Amino acid sequence: MSNEPQVPAAPPLATVKDIRTVYFIGIGGIGMSALARYFKARGAAVSGYDKTESELTQALVAEGITVYYDENVERAPKAAQLVVYTPAVPKEHAELVWYQQNGYRVVKRSDVLGAITNDQFNISVAGTHGKTTTTTMVAHIIRHAGEGGNAFLGGISVNYGTNFWQSFNDLAIVEADEYDRSFWKLSPDIAIITSMDPDHLDIYGDEKTMQDAFVTFGNKIKPGGRLIHKFGLGRAKEITVDNKWSYSLQNDAADVYASDIRVSEGGYEFDVQLPDTSIYDVRLNIGGMHNVENCIAAIAVAHCLHIPSDRIRNAVGDFKGVKRRFEYIVPPLKKVKGAYVQPVLIDDYAHHPEELNALLKSARSLFPQRIITVVFQPHLFSRTKDLFHGFAKSLEWADRIILLPIYPARELPIEGVTSEMILTEIDREDKHALTKEELLSWAKTHSKKLDKEFGEVIITAGAGDIDALVPALKEIYANA
Structure with a gap:
């Protein structure tokens, strides 16, 4: 059974364009902080609570966002047009309860992310592991190639020192979180599913129910969209989108895979085989063979966006990784x-x-x-x-x-x-x-x-x- 806060269902959040004052309960979470930075970048007044001070909350404060570390209803901003909370916050949290009981618009992080990205071309990356690095690789390649992109990441990009950036165009790259089925709020144009291994069984109860959630997520891909899934992911066949590519580290039965992988100086060199072309001599300067596989998925997305091969190769070579991922x-x-x-x-x-x-x-x-x-x-x-x-x-x-x-x-x-x-x-x-x-x-x-x-x-x-x-x-x- 889920231990997430049981709150009255709020009406669907259609847009956040007119929101000027936001309060985050659990602002120090990696996903919450990305949203806080989004609203701050749009000129909104942003503040929030977190249980403990961290390197991330210190960074938010340095960026002009006020962060509190005690539950204080008297101090909680009364002018908040929107209150955002994370499921990790206890349902008895004093500020959360007060906002709920006093008629404020109180929504989960996933509702906000869905509202932000729903009217954009949305690339969503899901999976019980691998999603943070893969999302960051996709966002980096798109940005490095000069194609823009608004990134909402589940980790800190070493290249840019942040988990959020905005751009000129309506293209969003989002890490899709399965923890509380929050990825159901997303409507991807392109979705990656890296894995469906058992996890969060405290929420789902068993492996099948957890995998059911991934199938539901995949079936939310917009008409004409594409699923890119790890080769051998059995239940991918239950996702009814017409356009599917499988990817693999080096299994040539997949639609996209690496070949001629060479280990060199703490990194890898390899060729990428795509359905209609090949990209030769790609260099990835971070460790972990699993990161080569994540890179294959990211390159598949970039190819779907018609980014030229030389720009993809250059972007991958410049990728410095994600903080705390190898x-x-x-x-x-x-x-x-x-x-x-x-x-x-x-x-x-x-x-x-x-x-x-x-x-x-x-x-x-x-x-x-x-x-x-x-x-x-x-x-x-x-x-x-x-x-x-x-x-x-x-x-x-x-x-x-x-x-x-x-x-x-x-x-x-x-x-x-x-x-x-x-x-x-x-x-x-x-x-x-x-x-x-x-x-x-x-x-x-x-x-x-x-x-x-x-x-x-x-x-x-x-x-x-x-x-x-x-x-x-x-x-x-x-x-x-």
């Missing part, structure tokens, strides 16, 4: 006097077994001789309970596994559900459950006995607050 905190360095001075340090948002599997397999393929340590912070008690077997199997791609306590996010603890559930299932001897403080102490000791002959890779992974430890880890290993 992000090189310390990039691969050449040996100095026969030794690797520092380990490679990678930070990633992976919080699902399939994402971890892709992350660690890619690291293993890029750095086959190096010792790989993964520090993983499980996200949500419910996800850990449902998927702990899968987490254990995925983590076994690393040589050393360190688990932090579960990050609860919106949930209360579930009795008996801890990181140790995963730890006991891992078939590795070098495995540990540590607190954050213990991790930093371990890292200080480890940094003094690194394997400098073959080198080491340290990976931090998770969707909670593990990224707050990355600067400290970087400093520890920089001084090794």
